[in-house]
Amino acid sequence: MENPNQTTHINTDSLKASDEAVKFLLDYSKSYSVVKSRGLVFERNLN
Numbered sequence: 569m570e571n572p573n574q575t576t577h578i579n580t581d582s583l584k585a586s587d588e589a590v591k592f593l594l595d596y597s598k599s600y601s602v603v604k605s606r607g608l609v610f611e612r613n614l615n
Contacts, residue, residue, distance in 0.1 A: 599615055601614070
């Protein structure tokens with residue numbers, strides 16, 4: 569049986585994110601919020 573905690577090393581030298589993708593993800597994460605109220609969970613994205 570394999571060890572589920574064993575990590576596999578992947579060569580990530582060729583993985584490069586574009587500037588546009590990074591900007592999009594940062595802007596999205598800044599506008600996204602989760603509000604919990606009275607046992608309910610609301611997700612909102614404020615553009």
